[in-house]
Amino acid sequence: MSRDEARAAAERAARSSYGKLVALIARADGDLASAEDALGGAFEEALRRWPETGVPENPEGWLLTVARNRRRDMWKSAAARTSAPLEDDSARFDPLADHDPYAIGDTRLELLFVCAHPAIEESARTPLMLQTVLGFEAADIARAYAMPAATMAQRLVRAKRRIKQARIPFAVPDRRAMPSRLPPVLEAIYGCEAILWREGDGEAQYLAVTLAALLGDEAEAWGLAALTTLTLSRRRATGFVPLEDQDPGDWDATLIDEGEAYLRRARPDGPPGRFQLEAAIQAVHCDRRRTGVTDWAALETLYAALLTVAPSLGARVAAATVRGRIDGPEAGLAALPAEAESFQPYWAARADLLARAGRDTGDAYERAASLADDPLVAAFLRARA
Amino acid sequence: MRYTLLFHYHEATSEELGAEAMEQGRQAMSSYAATLQAAGVLVGAEVLHRSDLSTTVQVRDGVAQVQDGPFADTKEQLGGTAVIDVADLDAAIDWAKQAPAAQWGTVEVRPGATYTVEGVWTPNK
Known part of the structure; x- marks a missing residue:
């Protein structure tokens, strides 16, 4: 088996089971950062060993076992250090000791509710989901948000510290709590979708379908x-x-x-x-x-x-566009919200409605283009100006 | 007559303080707890995690609002405390929602870092 085939197999396992494995490793003590470290190490080991040994029959079980052993080694070395902090007793128990690595249930659902817990800063929920559930690198997430990598990394570290230390539970809320707990989860998955869609990536769709089916x-x-x-x-x-x-x-x-x-x-x-x-x-x-x-x-x-x-502003702009199709572009222009000067869809809709009305589009196309975060959209709008 | 002593201080990280200052502080807190215990006046004491680990709960018109972070409204002052021992943050939030103060103020749910048992500091878990 070639290195490329091993890499492809490891990547397939990573995409389909990353969140599940992270949740399974982290759920006992809530330590996502250390679960991700152990799992990242297991994936590296897979890339090293699978080209020689072939892909194991149960790649998830293999990864989980290796991650578990790596984590146990980390605890041992932490316990061996005299400087190990007094309050860190994680070496005393192994969250996976009784777990059968060949019978992995779907623990991702719990992780979704952890990532979008109301005690997690709203702006950190989607990035946290992208990283811990879908396995995207912090640097890639930062790029999608047009944010310095260090700022995004810090936001993620802070959120994970909070999950561990404030002990946010890995649990699906009961029906009574669902009306308040589900909306932020849906919002965060929708946020993932908005970021991944442009790449033609169906991971967020898969997550949404899994969530709906499980609930x-x-x-x-x-x-x-x-x-x-x-x-x-x-x-x-x-x-x-x-x-x-x-x-x-x-x-x-x-x-x-x-x-x-x-x-x-x-x-x-x-x-x-x-x-x-x-x-x-x-x-x-x-x-x-x-x-x-x-x-x-x-x-x-x-x-x-x-x-x-x-x-939402987006819905009002879209509704005005629809009005323009039914009652004519002038009616659409009149229906556009007034206070949307820095909102890209406003300028795109305005430019289109002005053009359809046969009026001078002025700088509307240029303003829409300069506010677009997608270079392909910007190029399209500039070509129309 | 029972009093709750509320310790206010600058929230420094252990890196800012340095290992030596941390150790001195730990020793001072140990002997303070032991002294209070020996004097028979200690009900319980607790050192909290930093306020950035706080979660705040408000109930308005029967609807609970749960938010990350400590409350920022400076008009609200600390008016009481309760120490509870529950499984996780969701359980703590449920109790916070039932606190009368959640109706007219804000209840801050802050994880404890270390507390005394029989006058000896014990890590929270």
């Missing part, structure tokens, strides 16, 4: 599963093409069917929540594949509902 009947979780699946069905192959100019033949029909099925599984007790409405909006767009036209009236109804449950 069973949480309507908003199915809404997010549907939203991320439908969005993924339109992942771009090359360059940037606005939604309306995309050829539905390029979309992934299997993912669209899957997303629609998830949306049907969302059966809310009350009015549909934000993610179900956003998924329904995506479903309307995707339906152009079947009908050949966009149902603007359906979109207007859905945006009106979205604005009542989750009024």
Whole structure:
């Protein structure tokens, strides 16, 4: 077996089981940092040994065993040092002592609720999920946030220290607590999706679907599963093409069917929540594949509902664009929110509506381009100016 | 008559203080606890983790708001303390939500770092 094959096998194991293994190693004492160290060491060892020995029958079990041994070695050396802090008694117990490495349950769910715990700083939740559940490097996460690597690393270290020392439990909240605990988890997964989508990466979608399936009947979780699946069905192959100019033949029909099925599984007790409405909006767009036209009236109804449950600047701008299609670009311009001068979608929508109205677009395209964080989007807008 | 002594001090890290100062502090706290214990006046004492490990809980109109970090509202002053021993932060937050002060003020949930048992400092776990 070649080094490349071993690397590919280790990477596959990493992607599919990283969060599960981290959660399993860390759940007893809440020490994510040391779990990640041990697991990172196990992956290195896999890359070294698998080319000679072949990929083991159960790569997850192999990685877990090696990580466990590495962690035990770390404790031993810490206990051997006379300078070991008095309060550190982690050497006394092995969280995996009784665990059968060949029967790994899904512990990722618990880890999701740890990462998006209300006691964790809001801005750290998505980065923490990207790192501990999905296994992305702190440096890559920092780049996605256009933030210095050291700042992001510090934020992650602080959050992990808090998880360990304030003892945030590795547990799925009970039904009573779910209404307050689930929304931040969905928000954080949605944050992962927004960052990974551009790379065409389906990890956040996988996470959303796993969460919905494990929770069973949480309507908003199915809404997010549907939203991320439908969005993924339109992942771009090359360059940037606005939604309306995309050829539905390029979309992934299997993912669209899957997303629609998830949306049907969302059966809310009350009015549909934000993610179900956003998924329904995506479903309307995707339906152009079947009908050949966009149902603007359906979109207007859905945006009106979205604005009542989750009024955001983005939804107001999008609703104005829809209005422009139904009642003409002048009506769309009048419906644009006023206080959105630094909001990129505002300038993109304004430029488009001005162009459709046959009016001078002024510097609208340039302003939209300069606010775009995606160079492909910026290039597209500048070409239209 | 029972009093709670609230120790306020600059929150320095162990790196800032240095090993020597940390050790001196630890010894001073040990002998202080032992002295109080010997005098028969000690109910319990606790050294808390730094305030950046705090979680705050407020209940407004029956809705609990749980946030990371210590409260920043300087109009609120420390008015009481309770020491509880529970499994994890979620259990502590549940008790904090039931505290009367959560209705009119803010309850800060701070993990203890070390506390006395029979006058001897013991790590929290």
